[in-house]
Structures are given as structure tokens and as C-alpha cells.
Amino acid sequence: MTSHAKPDPAPPPDLRLELVSDPVYLCGVRELVVHTARRLGYTEKDASQIALAVDEALVNVIRHGYDRCCDGRIWLSISPQRSTGGEVEALHIVIEDEARQVDPCQIKGRSLDEIRPGGLGVHIIRQVMDEVCYSKREGCGMKLAMKKKRVVSGEPVPTGDCGPRHE
Amino acid sequence: MNDRTPLKVTTSDHDGARVLHPQGEIGYQEAPEFRTFVRAAFDAKPRAVVVDLGGVAYMGTPGVATLVEGLQISKRVGIPLVVAAMNDRVRAIFEIARLHTVFKIAASVDEAVKP
Numbered sequence: 001m002t003s004h005a006k007p008d009p010a011p012p013p014d015l016r017l018e019l020v021s022d023p024v025y026l027c028g029v030r031e032l033v034v035h036t037a038r039r040l041g042y043t044e045k046d047a048s049q050i051a052l053a054v055d056e057a058l059v060n061v062i063r064h065g066y067d068r069c070c071d072g073r074i075w076l077s078i079s080p081q082r083s084t085g086g087e088v089e090a091l092h093i094v095i096e097d098e099a100r101q102v103d104p105c106q107i108k109g110r111s112l113d114e115i116r117p118g119g120l121g122v123h124i125i126r127q128v129m130d131e132v133c134y135s136k137r138e139g140c141g142m143k144l145a146m147k148k149k150r151v152v153s154g155e156p157v158p159t160g161d162c163g164p165r166h167e
Numbered sequence: 168m169n170d171r172t173p174l175k176v177t178t179s180d181h182d183g184a185r186v187l188h189p190q191g192e193i194g195y196q197e198a199p200e201f202r203t204f205v206r207a208a209f210d211a212k213p214r215a216v217v218v219d220l221g222g223v224a225y226m227g228t229p230g231v232a233t234l235v236e237g238l239q240i241s242k243r244v245g246i247p248l249v250v251a252a253m254n255d256r257v258r259a260i261f262e263i264a265r266l267h268t269v270f271k272i273a274a275s276v277d278e279a280v281k282p
Contacts, residue, residue, distance in 0.1 A: 023196035027173050030194070030225060048225075048256050055227050059195040120228040120264050127263045 013077035013094070021062045021072035021097075029076065030055050033093075040080050040088045042150055049128040050091065050148050056121035057095050057144050065099025065142060073098050081147075090130075090149045098141040104134035173197065176204045181280040183214035190222035193230030201230060205237045209246055216241065217279040221252030226260055238270065247271065251279040 015036065019025045030051045037047035058074065066072035074097050081090040109123025126132050131147035174197040175190045185208045193201050208216045218234065220226070234250065241248035251273040253261070261267040273279035 023194075026194050026196055027192060030192075045255065045259065049259065051225075052227060052260065055194060059227065059229065062195070120231065124228060124260065124263055 011079070013079040013092075015078040017076040019074050019076070020070060021066040021074055021099075022070040023059075023062060026055055026058055029058060033078070036078060037091060037148075040091065040150070042088075042091070042148075046148065046151065050093070053125045053128040053146060053148075054093060054095070056124050057146070060121050061095065061097045061099055061142075064102075065097050067100075087152075088150050090147050093129075093146045093148070095144045095146075096137060096141060098137075101136045101140065101142060104136065104142075107134045174200060176201060178204070178208065180213070181217075181276075182282060184217055184280040185211055185213035185215070186217040186219055186276055186280065188219045188222060192225040193223060193233070194225060194227040195229045198227075198229035198233050202233045202236065205233055206240070209237070209240045209244055212244075213246065214282070215247040215249060215280070217249045217251055217273075217276060219251050219276045219279075220257050221254065221276070223254070223257055226257045228260070228264070231260060231264060231266065234270070235266070249273050249279040251276045 017029070017032070019029065033054045034047045034051040037050045038044070042050065054076070058076075061072075061074055062068060062070075074095065077092075077094040077096075079092045080088045081092060083089050107122055109121075109126060110119035125146070128148075129146040130149050131145075133145045135143050135145070137143045173191040174193060177188045177190070179186045179188065187204050187208055189201060189204070191197070205216070205218070216237065218237070223230075234248075237248050240246075249271045252275055253272065258267065261270070261272075
């Protein structure tokens with residue numbers, strides 16, 4: 001494992017979080033993602049499901065990528081895709097690590113016909129997100145790029161009560 | 168309870184049924200603790216085991232896997248397992264995993280503990 005690999009440099013995301021592969025941080029990441037998605041105008045259901053997908057992806061990195069070692073590095077990047085009018089159309093989420101590389105074609109959810117514990121994470125991610133792409137990072141580790149479109153429910157996108165945004 | 172995890176589990180008994188009341192979140196970190204309570208509930212040999220999910224704000228697949236494991240124990244020992252009071256968030260993951268047709272689901276704990 002290379003300890004100085006960096007996440008893909010471009011384009012810079014709106015939000016980038018670096019954490020170690022310790023499950024103690026999963027709860028905080030879920031909170032961050034669900035609140036961010038809500039603020040970007042996602043429905044309660046969609047925001048919860050985006051956080052679920054991120055949580056499942058991080059758990060997979062911790063369990064299978066790092067074999068439950070708590071000192072691996074993980075990067076989470078979040079970037080909203082906006083229309084020309086500034087409305088959030090989709091959310092791009094990227095999770096990168098320095099863990100063991102696997103053939104992306106081998107990352108599959110198990111059949112749901114079999115009722116047994118475990119193996120549901122990838123299936124959940126693919127069900128919840130609109131686009132899911134696993135790839136090997138250059139050098140070491142894996143990259144998971146996900147996209148979730150925002151469904152406009154007719155309600156106004158919540159904006160404005162966090163004060164001005166300093167560009 | 169481990170203070171580092173956002174989960175608290177209490178138990179109660181209703182006419183021979185053991186009811187678990189998890190409060191908080193059941194993700195990867197919390198699932199082992201939850202599993203301990205589920206197994207202990209069956210070990211007590213009640214008439215039924217009920218998991219009251221009304222206080223669960225978040226459940227990931229490790230939590231679901233624990234319930235599936237409970238279902239396997241249930242079939243092996245012949246003690247019914249009922250999940251009750253699911254909120255929309257928890258129900259969503261059951262539906263995505265197509266497990267809502269596998270579990271016996273009750274709208275409330277009162278309904279679940281009826282003999």
C-alpha cells in the first residue's frame with residue numbers, strides 16, 4: 001500500500017473529506033451526507049438513501065478493502081451538478097481509497113433470492129444511486145463514482161438561511 | 168452499552184414475548200451489539216421475539232443482516248420473530264433488499280405481541 005497517494009486532482013469537489021477506515025466515523029459521515037443532500041434540495045427519502053449508499057460503500061472499503069484495519073485512508077468527495085439557473089440537478093459522490101485493488105467487474109451484488117446475512121451492500125448502492133462506477137485508481141486503491149439525480153417535487157429548493165456564501 | 172456507539176437497546180416482556188427496543192442507529196459499528204441482544208432474546212426461550220424498530224433512526228445492511236440471522240435462529244428453534252413499528256427509512260432498506268416479504272412485520276408492538 002502506498003501511503004502518499006492522493007485523490008484524483010480535478011475537478012475539485014465542493015466538499016472533500018478525508019478519514020481513516022475506522023467505523024467510529026461512519027455515523028458522522030452519514031450525518032454529513034444526509035444534511036448536505038437535504039440542503040441541496042433532495043427529498044428526505046432521497047437524502048436518507050444517498051447517505052445509506054455512502055455508508056454501505058464505506059463499510060465495503062473498511063471490511064473488504066482494508067480487511068477491517070482502522071488506519072487506511074479514505075477520501076469522500078461531493079459535488080453538486082447545477083443547471084445554468086443554479087438549480088441542483090444531481091449529486092456526484094466519489095469515494096477513493098488505497099486499499100487492495102479488485103477487478104471492477106467482480107464487484108457485484110449477490111442474488112436476492114437467497115435469504116442470508118451479508119452481501120447486500122453493493123445491491124443497495126446500485127438500487128439507490130442512478131449511476132455507479134467502480135474503477136482502479138492509478139497506482140493503488142479503488143475509486144467508486146456515484147451519481148444521484150435530484151427529483152424536483154414542486155417544492156422550493158431550501159436555500160439562503162446559512163448566510164452568504166463566500167466565493 | 169458502548170458509549171462510542173449511537174445505539175441503546177432495552178428489553179421488555181409482554182405475556183411471554185420478549186421485545187427488543189433498539190434506540191438510535193444500527194450500522195456497521197453498532198450491529199455487533201445489536202446481534203448480542205437478538206441472540207440473547209432467543210436464548211431466553213420466549214413465546215416470540217419482537218424487535219421494535221420504532222426508535223431506529225437508521226439501519227444499514229449490517230443491521231438487516233443481524234435480523235436475517237435472527238430469522239434463521241427463529242426457524243431453527245421454532246420461536247417466531249416479528250419486526251414492528253418500522254419507519255419509512257427502515258422500511259425502505261427492507262424493500263430494496265426485498266426482505267419485506269420474508270419477515271413477519273407488525274404495525275405496532277401491541278399488534279406484534281398478540282398471542
